[in-house]
Amino acid sequence: MSASSKTSVRFWSGLRTIGGTVVTVQYEDAKIVFDFGAAYNPAANVLDGQVRLRQGALLHDYIRLGTLPGVDGLYEAEQLRGLSGIRPFDRERDARTAVFISHLHYDHMLGIGLIPEHIPVYMSRMSRRLYRRLHKIGEGVAGSRHRFQAMPGGLQPVRIGAIEVTALPVDHDILGACAFHIRTPDGTILYTGDLRFHGNHPEWTEAMMAKAKELGADILIIEGTMLNLPNDDGLPVDVKPADLAPSRELPEGWTREPDMPGLVANRLLAANGLALVNTAPRNVERLVSMAEAARQAGRMAVFEPESAYLLHTMTACRDFLVYESDTTSRLLAAGKAPGWLRKTAIRSVLINAAGVNRSPSRYLLQNTYGNLLELLDLDTSGGIYVHSDGVPLGSFDPTYGKLLAFLESLGLPFAAVRCSGHAPAENLKYIADMIDPPTLVPLHSFHPELLLPKSGVQLLPEYGRTYRLEGGRLL
Template sequence: MVLKDKKTKITFHSGILTIGGTVIEVEYDGARIFFDFGTEFKPELNLKDERLQTLIEHRLVPHLDSVYDSRLNYNYPHESQGPFKDTAVFLSHVHLDHTRMVNYLDPSIPMYALKETKLLLESLNANNDFILPLYDVSEGFTRDIIPCNNKEHIKVGEIDVELLRVDHDAYGACGLLIKTPDLFVAYTGDLRLHGFDRNDSLEFVNQAKGADIVIIEGVSISFPERPVDPSAPKIESEQDLLDHIVQVVNDNPDKQLTFNCYPANVKRMKEIVEQSPRQVVMEASFAHILKECLDIDVAYYGNDDAYQLNKKLKKDYNELIADDHKYLWQVVDKFENLKGGGVYIHSDATPLGDFDPAYQPFLETLKNQDVEFIRLACSGHAKVEDLNKIVDLIEAKVLVPIHSLRPELLENPHGKRYLPERGSTI
């Protein structure tokens, strides 16, 4: 096997046989890096608190040696594997299953991400309600993240890490090319080929070609038995989704039109603002994200005390509630206030689906208000055929599918495949 007699060690701490919570460690000669630093999503646990010890006991985050903030009073149950000369953490993108425990990292350990990811994460956490909180919020709401440019190299001991942009439904997403003196490892992060930045993913694939090991997400192969709803609109790309939103607006000239989307998908928000036949009005925190990330001023409503927004663009909430022809406006709460007979577009917003206990009550609220629910979604993950295309283009010696419920369904026609277990080390 290609890994025989190598000094490099790869440990799969979490993110195995589940979607999310990826934490992987690459170690070489006393230096180590981790990617990513999120948590698994299991709202059904209804945890009494989110202390580090609680999250570890419920296996939402892994045991890690000398990595967490010591002030969190976490008791590591094993003997230390250290000392480690160098440690660093890398983030592929802002989604919570990759970033939620960012603030639980030891403050002395450097954390790196593309500058767009740093900017977006800090914007999303501007009110201290996105990721888990810092031990001492007087230090700020989000720990220090070192911003990197696309294709920038970071050295951690003898481990070289290059960050390359990829196409995903989170602004600033990247993959990692990791090289030690005896191994070339590529980590895709979450990626796809059907968004606005398809060429970024293809460039990453080109640079990863021939890697010894490719660690690849496999979300789309997790649900091979899922039936296709023939009544659902066929959406093949982000632009398809935008076309459907425009069609809904044009088809309902005399109805209240509202929508919601996921805040990390900054480019989708931008396109909704630019392509909608009606004036778009965003909730203040989303307007803040657009301003911070893309320097776009947009009409908004809501509490803007924490944001530097153009006050001339602020709309009155009561005007929006009464409107039935002028605006396409974003609603994030108080759905019970919506005008009867209107249309609401749910575009990858929370709650995301049936797996979330909040989803059915949310649908019932809309039904009780006589508001038509239209779900328009476009996955941030590569389609099955595109996953296979990516694998075929890279020609990895060893393929490691993770971030998936069915990783065994992804084959490697160019070499071996390794299916890790949680906590396993190569």
């Protein structure tokens, strides 16, 4: 590294995968890490929920499987037993190290529970608020002992040595998502995290871009999930860079988040029996949309307890019932229910399968994949199963076929009503062109090479290489 530059950047994972982005930026002895999750690839993931996690060897197994990268100075020595070539965390040498999490999807935060308590983990205020509740309902991360720190409001930066990190809110399909603006004495970096314009808060992404232009962005590290456009089954279809024109508009066939209640309601109005919806609990705004869809269709939304708890504690939405499975009923009756479940039960009107079956056409019932067998207790005749970005996400997941086969065995029609959390390729090109950095680094994509810069240079980094920030470029 030349004497004129003390800033180094290294890419540890997430370059040609969906998620799993881990990047380090270091200036002298100050180092930041963003994000810290695992790539989303259910077809190749041996940890499929059936293979048992070895809690005492969790980090060892994650690194051996390639789920998490072997970042130097980020793990305790005892966690690295049996692994070589990774320098363990040293309280003096790594005293000025911090991790920053852009949002709370597993592909961006899975590994934060394995970081030593001495290393601060920062996230937006809303993300920390959401994480505390996810942890209570069992949707946190394994091994977590951290009291995660909220980044200051008012666009105030966090300082790690000579590095400044500012959180800039963006529109995504989870509360608390943000981009990071990073400043070192050698230049500026903007990391977008995951983002879009077609959600409920497009103004957040617009404001992020304007602020990035104001603060400067020598390097733009941008997610590229949708650079390989999906077909109707969610499978990638390659495009050429020449085909990609910048546009702020949403392409034909894409769905906006504000339109979701009406689109789902139309499906419900066409059904004569019980309506079911598979949507993720941590997509809190989608839960609110499903309650509104039920209202528009003359039905009442019924949510699983975990989702109901998030709605009670994160929103003003109260227009729903809570589904009481046999397991929930037994826990409550025996006085063994966790505190969050007891509070949810007290605040809510509960309804069980027998209650739903008295008049199935009155309800829209949430049914996540893990609770699929609850359908065996329900009268699903004349009903519909709406898939709204719940797990499994699409045909690239081996369990997707199992879901469809199960629904077919019940004679239950399937309808996908989805809204992506990621900007389409044209919007990504628009963002890149508007910011127009000297160096553009697309990642978080199967085809990052498709996103070309307007006037700067494109860098497709390689693993195992250290880059220096100098003169607005990574060298």
